[in-house]
Amino acid sequence: DSAGLLIMGRRVLLFPALGKGAALEREDENSKRSGRRKEDNRNIWLAWEGYIEAGSAAAQGVPQADMLKRAAAAKEKREKLGSNPNLFV
Numbered sequence: 001d002s003a004g005l006l007i008m009g010r011r012v013l014l015f016p017a018l019g020k021g022a023a024l025e026r027e028d029e030n031s032k033r034s035g036r037r038k039e040d041n042r043n044i045w046l047a048w049e050g051y052i053e054a055g056s057a058a059a060q061g062v063p064q065a066d067m068l069k070r071a072a073a074a075k076e077k078r079e080k081l082g083s084n085p086n087l088f089v
Contacts, residue, residue, distance in 0.1 A: 042088035043083055 004013040
């Protein structure tokens with residue numbers, strides 16, 4: 001297989017650069033695949049990773065007092081992240 005260049009004994013494969021349109025399409029495909037929104041520069045989606053919703057299968061066996069504390073913390077987090085654009089995750 002003679003593809004690429006041989007530089008200092010190592011094979012280097014070269015590919016043409018993507019045009020702006022193709023790069024944007026690839027970025028859209030990657031964001032759809034990862035589930036992240038393009039405009040989420042503050043990584044707010046990370047704030048809700050691991051969140052246990054009341055009534056879900058993950059909430060079974062969790063004491064009611066703990067679920068109330070979790071709900072209050074989530075409300076506070078939502079308010080802080082929504083009101084202050086300088087906060088990020």
